[in-house]
Amino acid sequence: xxxxxxxxxxxxxxxxxxxxxxxxxxxxxxxxxxxxxxxxxxxxxxxxxxxxxxxxxxxxxxxxxxxxxxxxxxxxxxxxxxxxxxxxxxxxxxxxxxxxxxxxxxxxxxxxxxxxxxxxxxxxxxxxxxxxxxxxxxxxxxxxxxxxxxxxxxxxxxxxxxxxxxxxxxxxxxxxxxxxxxxxxxxxxxxxxxxxxxxxxxxxxxxxxxxxxxxxxxxxxxxxxxxxxxxxxxxxxxxxxxxxxxxxxxxxxxxxxxxxxxxxxxxxxxxxxxxxxxxxxxxxxxxxxxxxxxxxxxxx
Amino acid sequence: xxxxxxxxxxxxxxxxxxxxxxxxxxxxxxxxxxxxxxxxxxxxxxxxxxxxxxxxxxxxxxxxxxxxxxxxxxxxxxxxxxxxxxxxxxxxxxxxxxxxxxxxxxxxxxxxxxxxxxxxxxxxxxxxxxxxxxxxxxxxxxxxxxxxxxxxxxxxxxxxxxxxxxxxxxxxxxxxxxxxxxxxxxxxxxxxxxxxxxxxxxxxxxxxxxxxxxxxxxxxxxxxxxxxxxxxxxxxxxxxxxxxxxxxxxxxxxxxxxxxxxxxxxxxxxxxxxxxxxxxxxxxxxxxxxxxxxxxxxxxxxxxxxxxxxxxxxxxxxxxxxxxxxxxxxxxxxxxxxxxx
Numbered sequence: 046x047x048x049x050x051x052x053x054x055x056x057x058x059x060x061x062x063x064x065x066x067x068x069x070x071x072x073x074x075x076x077x078x079x080x081x082x083x084x085x086x087x088x089x090x091x092x093x094x095x096x097x098x099x100x101x102x103x104x105x106x107x108x109x110x111x112x113x114x115x116x117x118x119x120x121x122x123x124x125x126x127x128x129x130x131x132x133x134x135x136x137x138x139x140x141x142x143x144x145x146x147x148x149x150x151x152x153x154x155x156x157x158x159x160x161x162x163x164x165x166x167x168x169x170x171x172x173x174x175x176x177x178x179x180x181x182x183x184x185x186x187x188x189x190x191x192x193x194x195x196x197x198x199x200x201x202x203x204x205x206x207x208x209x210x211x212x213x214x215x216x217x218x219x220x221x222x223x224x225x226x227x228x229x230x231x232x233x234x235x236x237x238x239x240x241x242x243x244x245x246x247x248x249x250x251x252x253x254x255x256x257x258x259x260x261x262x263x264x265x266x267x268x269x270x271x272x273x274x275x276x277x278x279x280x281x282x283x284x285x286x287x288x289x290x291x292x293x294x295x296x297x298x299x300x301x302x303x304x305x306x307x308x309x310x311x312x313x314x315x316x317x318x319x320x321x322x323x324x325x326x327x328x329x330x331x332x333x334x335x336x337x338x339x340x341x342x343x344x345x
Numbered sequence: 346x347x348x349x350x351x352x353x354x355x356x357x358x359x360x361x362x363x364x365x366x367x368x369x370x371x372x373x374x375x376x377x378x379x380x381x382x383x384x385x386x387x388x389x390x391x392x393x394x395x396x397x398x399x400x401x402x403x404x405x406x407x408x409x410x411x412x413x414x415x416x417x418x419x420x421x422x423x424x425x426x427x428x429x430x431x432x433x434x435x436x437x438x439x440x441x442x443x444x445x446x447x448x449x450x451x452x453x454x455x456x457x458x459x460x461x462x463x464x465x466x467x468x469x470x471x472x473x474x475x476x477x478x479x480x481x482x483x484x485x486x487x488x489x490x491x492x493x494x495x496x497x498x499x500x501x502x503x504x505x506x507x508x509x510x511x512x513x514x515x516x517x518x519x520x521x522x523x524x525x526x527x528x529x530x531x532x533x534x535x536x537x538x539x540x541x542x543x544x545x546x547x548x549x550x551x552x553x554x555x556x557x558x559x560x561x562x563x564x565x566x567x568x569x570x571x572x573x574x575x576x577x578x579x580x581x582x583x584x585x586x587x588x589x590x591x592x593x594x595x596x597x598x599x600x601x602x603x604x605x606x607x608x609x610x611x612x613x614x615x616x617x618x619x620x621x622x623x624x625x626x627x628x629x630x631x632x633x634x635x636x637x638x639x640x641x642x643x644x645x646x647x648x649x650x651x652x653x654x655x656x657x658x659x660x661x662x663x664x665x666x667x668x669x670x671x672x673x674x675x676x677x678x679x680x681x682x683x684x685x686x
Contacts, residue, residue, distance in 0.1 A: 069461065069504070235457035239517075242415045243471040243524060244444035253470070257461045 073261075076339035083335020086328035093325060097142040104136035109291045119313050126313035129301060138317055141293040145325075148209050148294070149275035155213025156274075157220055157267050164224025165251055169232060179225070186218040194277070198286035208287045212274045223266055227259040261340035268333030272326045279322050295322050356390040357528060357560045358414065363387045363423035365409050369634065382633050383409045385584035386423070388660075391528070396554060396561040398575030398592065400568060400607070402630065406584040407564045408452075411530040414562065415449045416440070427528075445475050448521035452533040454513035458505035464516060465501045472523050490519040493556075494549060511542035518549065528560045535570055547573055568611050572596060577668075580604045583631055583641040586660070590669030600663050600671040602646045640672070648675050 078084060096103060105124075106112045110132065117127040125134040167178040194211050201207040231237055232255070240250050275295075281287035282296025283303075290297055295318045301307045302315035364387075366380035384406040391397050399407045412418045414425060416432065425432050427443060435443070451457040458467055468487045472478040478486045488498055494515040505513060514534060521529050531550060535543040551574050554561055565571045571578060572592055579589040580603065588601040599605045606626045628645045631637045637644050643653040653675060660670040663677060671677060 235451040235453055236459045238417055239449065239451065239457055239520065240471070241417060242444070242447075242449045243475075243520075244441055245471060245474055249470070249474065254459055258459070 073336075073339045077335050080335035080338055082331045083338075086331035086335070089324065090328040090332060093142065093321075093328075094146065096139060097146050100136075100139035100143050104133075104139045106133040106136040108132065108137045108140040108293055116311055116314070118311075125317055126311075128298075128314055129307075134298075134313060134317065137293040137298060138295075138321065141295045141298050141318060142321060142325075144205065144288055144292060144294040145275055145278055145296070145322075148205070148212065148278040148288070149271050151209045152212035152216060152274040152278075153267050153271045155210070156216035156270055157263065159214070160217035160220025161224050161256075161263065163217070164221040165228055165255070167221070168225035168228025169251060169255070175225070178221070182218040182221050185215065190215045191280070194281060195284075195286060198281065203286050203289055205288055205292065208278060208281060212277055216270050216274055220263060220266055220270065223262055224259055227262060228255055231255050231258055261336075265333055265337045265340065268329050268336060272329040272333070275322065275329075276326055355393045357393040357428065358391040359426040359429075360390070360410075360414070361388050361424050361426070363410065363413060363425065364421045365406070365413060365418060366421045379634050382584050382636060384413070385633075385636070387581075387584070387586050388423075389579060389586060389589060391560055391562060393527075393560055394558055395576040396551075396563055396574050398571035398578040399562060399564045399581060400566060400571050400578060401581030402566060404630070404633065405581045406633075407566075407581050408532050410581075411449070411532045411562055411564045414528075415447045415530050416444060417449075445477070445524035446527045447530070448524060448526040448528070449530045449532060450514070450517050450521050450534045453537050454510050454517055455537070457517045458513060458520075460505055463502050463504050467505075467516070468520060468523055471520070475524060477524060486523075490523055493522065493553065494519045509542075510538050511545060514538060514542075514546050515549065518546075518553070522553070522557070526559070528562070530562045530564065532564045533566065534563075536565065536567065543570065550574055568607065580607065583633055583636055585641060585672070587642065587673070588669075588671040589660070590663075590667070590671075594667070594669050598663075598669075600669070600676055601642075601673045602648055602676060603642050604671075648673075648679070650675055 077087075111130055112133050113123055113127040113131050115127070115131050116129050117123060117131070119126040123133050123135070125138065128134055128137065163178050163182070167175040193215060197211045198207065201211075237250060237254055240254055245254075278287055278294060279296035279299065282294045283299050285297075285300070287296055288294035290300075298318040299315050301311075302319075307314050363384055364382075365384040366382050368377040369379045369381060370376065371378040387406075387410060389397075399410065401407045409418065413420050420433060424434075427447065430443065432440060432443060465484075465487065468490060469478075469483050472483055472486060473480070487501065491498055491500065496512065496515050496519070500508070500512075500516075505516070508516065517534075534550070535546050538546060547570055550561065550563075553559065554574075561574070563571055563574050575592045577590060578592045578595050579586050580595075580601065581587065582603050588595065588599065588604045595604065596608065599608050603626075610625075626645050631641055631644060637654075639655050640646070640649070640653040640658050643649040646653065658672045658674050660672050661674065661677060663669045663671055
């Protein structure tokens with residue numbers, strides 16, 4: 046391999062000039078583009094994200110305003126019909142997506158921060174800290190978390206922020222394990238040892254040397270946490286333990302489908318939010334897949 | 346390189362009875378079941394401005410000694426004096442200024458540079474952190490370093506994966522030099538490189554050592570490379586130094602049976618001379634968990650006697666004042682008897 050590199054050097058005058066002079070981000074994006082499904086998903090996700098972001102501009106009605114007849118079928122005035130008390134489904138859908146994405150992203154952020162900090166500490170310091178943190182992680186992981194969430198939701202007042210916090214505090218064990226594994230590997234590498242020999246500070250070693258080298262897998266994992274926590278939000282809201290009405294979320298919009306008449310006779314009430322959850326979760330998962338391939342140092 | 350040897354013998358590092366035992370954990374309830382005695386009581390000095398070569402086969406503890414000297418591993422026992430400062434007994438804050446004085450060049454140039462940082466960052470950060478350079482002068486200092494190790498100035502914005510092994514090792518050397526060290530441990534710095542590149546790196550180390558008055562500990566298993574750069578050589582076997590002396594003297598007049606075997610194992614280019622007087626060792630290297638009693642080399646030694654099995658030999662000078670030490674009283678008395686006769 047080294048010989049090849051030397052040859053490259055003579056042919057181009059500079060080592061591997063054609064591919065290697067791009068930055069890491071450029072390389073990742075070039076590889077990402079090769080993943081068709083990932084690209085499509087990214088576009089879908091961006092479009093839906095923008096729609097959610099600009100919901101106040103795009104929504105034809107106030108989401109909580111009783112604007113039309115009860116359970117009206119889709120028509121020109123109400124493109125996706127109206128719900129049981131006459132609110133515009135399309136407007137509610139846009140706002141619901143906003144809430145659901147907010148819950149997903151915030152919960153992912155919280156669990157990523159917790160997971161990264163615990164993983165770094167456990168992996169780098171080892172010994173008793175590692176032991177305590179990892180057993181705690183195992184405990185959280187093995188606990189039937191829907192029960193945990195239900196109990197927590199029962200103790201704290203159900204609502205937007207309590208669901209964000211609850212989901213944030215149950216989704217971190219995977220990230221903690223991932224980070225710990227990476228740190229254990231990195232700690233043994235020569236460049237970390239070199240920094241120890243150079244007497245660099247702990248802060249520098251942890252956050253400037255180790256963390257940047259484990260960002261890629263964290264990012265990939267975080268996409269799956271994002272998809273999962275959006276699903277969890279939908280499930281909890283469906284059970285009435287999540288986001289509370291009148292605030293719309295994709296989960297509590299599905300609530301109506303608990304009744305058999307809605308399920309069979311009024312599909313416009315539950316198909317759009319259901320479909321949106323599926324599309325969002327799938328798009329996020331495909332993006333995660335593409336990202337995984339793109340950051341893999343072994344791929345071309 | 347042997348100029349004024351007798352005048353400049355000021356020890357920079359004094360290593361006394363250095364030991365490193367790694368515990369072996371096992372059992373149902375985890376407990377220590379034994380120790381791997383990687384380094385088991387080693388004492389030597391490294392003089393200012395010299396290159397000391399440390400040779401021995403894989404697993405004999407030579408790299409462990411290097412890592413202990415730069416503080417990567419804590420000695421189980423024994424002391425390392427750097428200019429009469431006991432590094433092991435200092436607290437973290439006091440030891441910080443000394444850390445920069447003792448640096449290391451690693452064996453594997455592929456993992457010794459952070460793949461996410463370009464060369465400028467890799468070299469600048471330690472210098473800025475230790476206040477060796479300032480924000481205004483750091484670029485000039487880095488360009489100086491690159492000149493010293495023979496890299497073009499255009500490498501600054503590049504990432505480690507863009508370089509070949511030899512180039513990376515040059516960057517590794519620049520990194521070690523950046524903190525103005527007095528002592529550098531070179532832990533098999535060329536064994537991961539192509540033979541053609543090895544010579545370049547060895548020459549670079551030699552010229553840098555002369556130019557900057559560095560003191561080097563050169564750890565290696567290739568006798569040729571070690572002999573090429575070293576003023577003195579220490580030979581290790583199973584966690585102990587068995588022979589130590591001036592490189593030339595050691596090559597010309599090896600005393601310890603292990604050194605003799607090691608030297609005769611060096612491939613000879615001339616096919617006619619190949620098989621003559623070759624000493625091939627029988628048996629395996631002993632276990633470092635449960636080393637052989639007495640002299641650790643006795644199970645493989647052709648001269649072993651009953652005493653070797655019982656008493657651990659100490660280092661003795663082969664001739665008074667020669668600085669050539671060996672831990673084999675049997676061969677040494679044998680030789681002196683032969684000389685008398």
